[in-house]
Amino acid sequence: MYLGIDCGTQGTKALLLDSATGTVLGQGSASHELISGPNGRREQRVEQWTDAFEAATAAALAEAGIAGDRVLGIGVSGQQHGLVTLDSDGKVMRPAKLWCDTESANQNQRLLEWLGGERGSLERLGVVIAPGYTVSKLLWMKEQHPQLFERIAHILLPHDYLNYWLTGRSCSEYGDASGTGYFNVRARHWDLEMLRHIDSSGRLEAALPELIGPDEAVGRLRPELAHRLGLNPDAIVSSGGGDNMMGAIGTGNIHPGTITMSLGTSGTLYAFAEQPRISPQPSVATFCSSSGGWLPLICTMNLTNANAAIRDLLELDLQQFNELVMQAPIGAEGVTLLPFLNGERVPALPQATASLHGLTTDNLTRANLCRAVLEGVTFGLRYGLDLLRESGVRSERIQLIGGGAKNPQWRQIVADMMATPVVCTTHSEAAALGGAIQAAWCYAKQTDPTASLDELCKRCVSLDEATAVEPDPSAIQAYEQAYRRYRDLVSATYGQQTPPDMTTVAP
Numbered sequence: 001m002y003l004g005i006d007c008g009t010q011g012t013k014a015l016l017l018d019s020a021t022g023t024v025l026g027q028g029s030a031s032h033e034l035i036s037g038p039n040g041r042r043e044q045r046v047e048q049w050t051d052a053f054e055a056a057t058a059a060a061l062a063e064a065g066i067a068g069d070r071v072l073g074i075g076v077s078g079q080q081h082g083l084v085t086l087d088s089d090g091k092v093m094r095p096a097k098l099w100c101d102t103e104s105a106n107q108n109q110r111l112l113e114w115l116g117g118e119r120g121s122l123e124r125l126g127v128v129i130a131p132g133y134t135v136s137k138l139l140w141m142k143e144q145h146p147q148l149f150e151r152i153a154h155i156l157l158p159h160d161y162l163n164y165w166l167t168g169r170s171c172s173e174y175g176d177a178s179g180t181g182y183f184n185v186r187a188r189h190w191d192l193e194m195l196r197h198i199d200s201s202g203r204l205e206a207a208l209p210e211l212i213g214p215d216e217a218v219g220r221l222r223p224e225l226a227h228r229l230g231l232n233p234d235a236i237v238s239s240g241g242g243d244n245m246m247g248a249i250g251t252g253n254i255h256p257g258t259i260t261m262s263l264g265t266s267g268t269l270y271a272f273a274e275q276p277r278i279s280p281q282p283s284v285a286t287f288c289s290s291s292g293g294w295l296p297l298i299c300t301m302n303l304t305n306a307n308a309a310i311r312d313l314l315e316l317d318l319q320q321f322n323e324l325v326m327q328a329p330i331g332a333e334g335v336t337l338l339p340f341l342n343g344e345r346v347p348a349l350p351q352a353t354a355s356l357h358g359l360t361t362d363n364l365t366r367a368n369l370c371r372a373v374l375e376g377v378t379f380g381l382r383y384g385l386d387l388l389r390e391s392g393v394r395s396e397r398i399q400l401i402g403g404g405a406k407n408p409q410w411r412q413i414v415a416d417m418m419a420t421p422v423v424c425t426t427h428s429e430a431a432a433l434g435g436a437i438q439a440a441w442c443y444a445k446q447t448d449p450t451a452s453l454d455e456l457c458k459r460c461v462s463l464d465e466a467t468a469v470e471p472d473p474s475a476i477q478a479y480e481q482a483y484r485r486y487r488d489l490v491s492a493t494y495g496q497q498t499p500p501d502m503t504t505v506a507p
Helices: 044-066 106-113 118-126 132-143 158-167 194-200 223-229 244-250 304-314 318-327 366-390 408-416 430-445 453-462 475-493
Strands: 002-007 011-018 023-031 036-037 041-046 073-078 084-086 154-156 172-175 210-214 218-220 234-240 259-263 267-271 287-288 294-300 334-339 353-359 398-401 420-427 463-470
Touching: 002 044, 002 158, 002 244, 002 430, 011 044, 011 430, 023 044, 023 353, 036 218, 044 158, 044 223, 073 158, 073 244, 073 430, 106 118, 106 132, 106 194, 154 158, 158 218, 158 234, 172 463, 210 287, 234 334, 234 430, 244 259, 244 267, 244 287, 244 294, 244 430, 259 366, 259 408, 267 366, 304 318, 304 366, 318 408, 334 366, 334 475, 366 408, 366 463, 366 475, 398 408, 408 420, 408 463, 408 475, 430 453
Parallel strands: 002 073, 073 234, 172 210, 259 398, 398 420
Antiparallel strands: 002 011, 011 023, 036 041, 084 154, 218 234, 259 267, 267 294, 287 294, 334 353, 420 463
16 A cells, blocks of 8 residues: 655645556545745745645545555655755755746846856756746845855755655755756756856755666655654655646656646646657756656646636536536637736746626626636647647647546647547545555565566556547637637737647647
8 A cells, every 4th residue: 555645736645556457545635825925926835735634634534444554655746846944953044935926036147147048048958947937036035035045954845855854864856856947857867057156155965965867766655754744764755746647647648649638726738748858948847757857848827726726716516617618608708818817938928917808798708708818828738739840749649637637628728629538546645646656566576676657657656537538520620710810829928929829730
C-alpha cells in the first residue's frame, strides 16, 4: 500500500493505492486558504500544507479502514514554481509565494533581459522564464525583504518542503526543478551563474537542495512524525515532483502519443517526449518529466477561478451555472470574455486584466456571461494546444483530469473546441495517484533495479470510457468562428501575436 499526496492551490488530497491490484482503497482531502494582495500577490502559509497533509491522510486511512503501518511508501506532488525559504534552523521565514503570484513580474523582466530575451533564455535554460517561476521570486525577496534574504539557508519548492518536513532532508527532483528558472532542462543541472547574478556571495547556490532522480528515495519518515501520522516509520518517501509531472504518471502519460489536459484552478496541457526537443515558442515549457524523459507543457493561469468569479458575481451554485451555460448558444451571441483575472501565461500577458467584449442590449444576459467565461478559459487551452501542435505534438485523444473534467457539458465543449475526442481517467485526482505510483516504483527499485514504471501504470491507470466524448462536426465550425474572434481580440487588445490555427492539422 502506498500513499500519494497532492498539495495544490486550493487544498491537499491524499490517496491510498494497492499497487498489486491497482485499486484505490481510500481518499481524503483538506482545504487551503490563499493570501491575496495588490500587484498580483498570491501566497500561502506552509503550516496549512502540513495541517492539510495530516487531515487528508487521516481521512484516506479512515475511508480505507486500514492501519497506516501498512504504508510502504509516500509520494508527494506539489504545485510548481513556489518559493519556500528556510533559515539555518530549518524554520520557514515567510509565506510561500505561489505559481500564480505575479508580484515579481518586473524582476522577471529584468532577469529575462539579462539572459538576452526569450531567445537567450531558451538557449541557456531550455525554457523561457515567466513571472510565476521561482527565480524572480528570489530577486523580489532580495529587494523587498533584504534582511530575510540574508538569512536564507534552504531554497525549496512546495513539494521539496513537504519532503523536508517528512524526512528532514533537502532534495529536489528534475521535473519540479525545471520550473525554477535556474535549472538547465537539457543537461538536468542547476544554473549556478543565474543565482550568482542575483547574489554574488554564493549564498543562494549553497542553499540549493540536492538533485535526485525520479526513482530515488529522499529518505524515511522521521520517527516522531510517523507516530503522529499513524504511518509506518520504515515507509520511504520517494522523490515526488511537480503536480504536472505527477499528473503525467497518474494518467499513464509516460510515452509519446498522449496529451493530458487538466481542468483545475489553472489549465495545463502536456505530452511526453523522449528527447528535449525545445520548442521555439516561448510559451511551451519543455520541462523534465518525473519518469525519465521530458514533458512539453503549456499552462494557463485562469480556469476554474474565473468560472467561480462569475458564479459569485451572479450568485449561482454550480448546477445553476452549468444550466445557464447550456441555455446560451456557441459563441454566446457575440459576447467574448478575455478571462485574465490573474494576468496570463498563455497567451504571455502577465500584466493583463480581464475584459468583456461585444456586449449589446440584446446579448447582455446571465446565460451569455456564463457561456462566455467557460468558453474564454477553454479558448486559452485551445491557444496552448495550437502551440503544442505547432511544436510537433500529436495525439488521437485528449485525457482529461481535474475537477472540471467531471462536468459532461465542459467535456463536450473541450472536444468540440479542440476538434479532438476526449476521455477522463478513472481517477480524476491524477497527481495524487501519480505520487502513489511513483512511490511504488521507488520502493521496488530498492530491490529490483529493473522494476518498471510502465508496468505499474498499466496496472494502476485506466480510462473511464463512459466519459468518452467525440467532437460534434456541426459544433466545430461554430467554435472556430468564436475562437477566431478571441484570437483577434487578444491581438488587437494586447498586440499579441497568436499561434497559427492548427485545426486543419490531423490531431
